[in-house]
Amino acid sequence: MITIQNVSKTYGKNKVKALDNINLEVRDGEIFGFLGPNGAGKTTTIKLITGILNMDEGSILVNGIDVNKNPIEAKKQIGYVPDNPEIFNRLTGLEYLNFIGDVFEMDSKERAEKIMELAEEFEIKSALKESISSYSHGMKQKLVLIGALMHNPPVWILDEPMVGLDPKSAFTLKKMMRQHADSGKTVFFSTHVMEVAEKVCDRIGIIKGGRIIFVGTVEELKERKNDESLENIFLELIENE
Numbered sequence: 185m186i187t188i189q190n191v192s193k194t195y196g197k198n199k200v201k202a203l204d205n206i207n208l209e210v211r212d213g214e215i216f217g218f219l220g221p222n223g224a225g226k227t228t229t230i231k232l233i234t235g236i237l238n239m240d241e242g243s244i245l246v247n248g249i250d251v252n253k254n255p256i257e258a259k260k261q262i263g264y265v266p267d268n269p270e271i272f273n274r275l276t277g278l279e280y281l282n283f284i285g286d287v288f289e290m291d292s293k294e295r296a297e298k299i300m301e302l303a304e305e306f307e308i309k310s311a312l313k314e315s316i317s318s319y320s321h322g323m324k325q326k327l328v329l330i331g332a333l334m335h336n337p338p339v340w341i342l343d344e345p346m347v348g349l350d351p352k353s354a355f356t357l358k359k360m361m362r363q364h365a366d367s368g369k370t371v372f373f374s375t376h377v378m379e380v381a382e383k384v385c386d387r388i389g390i391i392k393g394g395r396i397i398f399v400g401t402v403e404e405l406k407e408r409k410n411d412e413s414l415e416n417i418f419l420e421l422i423e424n425e
């Protein structure tokens with residue numbers, strides 16, 4: 185579960201708040217999709233939840249742990265995939281994953297099993313001994329995903345996770361997200377793709393100009409707007425609200 189309470193964030197000396205007093209609860213057992221136009225505040229929100237940035241006001245709890253007061257324990261709850269999979273190019277895939285295993289203090293047997301299981305799921309096993317510099321964007325994305333998920337974190341936070349994935353890998357990831365949520369855990373992800381939001385999410389949140397303008401199910405949004413196409417509703421919402 186993620187609880188965001190009265191959170192605001194301004195970058196440097198900017199006059200405009202990147203996040204303006206946002207409140208949001210992402211529940212156990214759900215896939216929550218976070219939508220909004222470019223520059224709305226999605227990545228900023230994600231960077232505050234993961235402790236990469238500090239908020240100016242408010243608080244964020246991850247499974248009840250305050251990310252400001254107890255950052256290490258909060259981070260242990262989280263598997264995070266950033267929007268840009270630029271990672272240590274000089275390492276091989278396996279060296280990178282072992283480094284992550286060290287950070288999370290995984291024992292060697294559990295680590296090896298988890299790496300092989302996930303590498304097989306994402307069909308990247310044969311490339312693990314290659315240098316990351318030779319990987320395609322999609323392969324780097326898969327490696328970052330494996331690194332984020334291998335320590336069995338209860339809360340998955342994925343920033344545009346499907347970008348660069350081939351259809352089969354995107355399908356695999358969506359299946360894993362569903363299984364994770366169905367086991368009572370939390371998946372929070374940002375996306376620009378309406379079809380993904382509609383098919384995958386239990387609830388969605390829409391952010392615009394640093395303010396949350398909708399939280400609920402896609403069905404509730406459609407009922408409210410009396411329209412069938414999520415894309416039309418989304419475009420209307422971000423223009424008018």
Ligand SMILES: Nc1ncnc2c1ncn2[C@@H]1O[C@H](COP(=O)(O)OP(=O)(O)OP(=O)(O)O)[C@@H](O)[C@H]1O
Pocket residue numbers: 195196198202220221222223224225226227228229
């Ligand atoms: N490092 C930064 N320094 C200054 N302003 C920033 C920085 N990062 C983001 N911003 C500003 O904060 C606001 C929110 O940006 P953010 O990256 O959170 O949006 P986003 O919803 O993730 O957008 P996108 O869909 O384009 O990735 C924007 O106005 C952006 O210009």
